[in-house]
Amino acid sequence: GNSVTQMEGPVTLSEEAFLTINCTYTATGYPSLFWYVQYPGEGLQLLLKATKADDKGSNKGFEATYRKETTSFHLEKGSVQVSDSAVYFCALITGAQKLVFGQGTRLTINP
Amino acid sequence: DAGVTQSPTHLIKTRGQQVTLRCSPKSGHDTVSWYQQALGQGPQFIFQYYEEEERQRGNFPDRFSGHQFPNYSSELNVNALLLGDSALYLCASTLTQMGGRASETQYFGPGTRLLVL
Numbered sequence: 001g002n003s004v005t006q007m008e009g010p011v012t013l014s015e016e017a018f019l020t021i022n023c024t025y026t027a028t029g030y031p032s033l034f035w036y037v038q039y040p041g042e043g044l045q046l047l048l049k050a051t052k053a054d055d056k057g058s059n060k061g062f063e064a065t066y067r068k069e070t071t072s073f074h075l076e077k078g079s080v081q082v083s084d085s086a087v088y089f090c091a092l093i094t095g096a097q098k099l100v101f102g103q104g105t106r107l108t109i110n111p
Numbered sequence: 112d113a114g115v116t117q118s119p120t121h122l123i124k125t126r127g128q129q130v131t132l133r134c135s136p137k138s139g140h141d142t143v144s145w146y147q148q149a150l151g152q153g154p155q156f157i158f159q160y161y162e163e164e165e166r167q168r169g170n171f172p173d174r175f176s177g178h179q180f181p182n183y184s185s186e187l188n189v190n191a192l193l194l195g196d197s198a199l200y201l202c203a204s205t206l207t208q209m210g211g212r213a214s215e216t217q218y219f220g221p222g223t224r225l226l227v228l
Contacts, residue, residue, distance in 0.1 A: 004153075032215045043115075043201055044154070044219040051215070089153055097213045098144065098167055099203075101153030 002027045006102035021075040023090035031092040033073040038087045115220035123226045132187040132223045136204030143185040146201040197227045
């Protein structure tokens with residue numbers, strides 16, 4: 001079946017550090033890939049998405065590239081801020097139209 | 112533009128009771144999905160409703176049931192509550208396009224946090 005694996009957290013960085021959160025997937029067919037972010041006490045917000053191989057999704061300084069050859073969709077940001085502290089979820093969707101999520105990575109940014 | 116809304120925000124029940132959670136989709140959306148997010152885990156798909164019918168279902172027992180109303184709002188019902196049903200329940204909405212395929216981008220509400228004692 002379809003699945004998503006994220007790097008285990010928690011991840012703690014200093015402000016302005018470079019961020020990478022790894023995500024790999026297993027899927028039948030050609031999934032679309034997503035990163036969602038969950039701030040404390042809130043629901044999920046779509047951060048970015050990519051729908052086909054080599055697409056790059058970007059938003060708010062975050063980027064992720066759909067790599068079919070390595071079945072990966074790693075999240076990156078060049079300079080993180082305290083306000084980026086949250087839980088980040090990698091997810092995929094296929095023709096079945098249901099999102100399959102990874103377990104989440106908690107990110108804490110210290111000033 | 113109203114986003115996805117859910118009620119109540121928090122709920123406490125005891126084992127064996129029944130609970131109903133409510134969701135109003137984002138304006139213009141007609142498809143509602145429900146997810147269960149246990150503490151420290153990613154959300155798990157429960158089911159999806161479109162045209163007032165359950166279109167897909169995840170690996171959840173029959174104690175979990177739902178309904179969609181003509182105005183596209185939805186309810187999630189859980190019977191015979193277990194301690195393990197304690198979780199954040201998320202509703203997500205999207206639009207089903209011509210041809211019957213739902214848009215891939217789903218918009219989530221803030222969730223209902225259920226605690227079963």
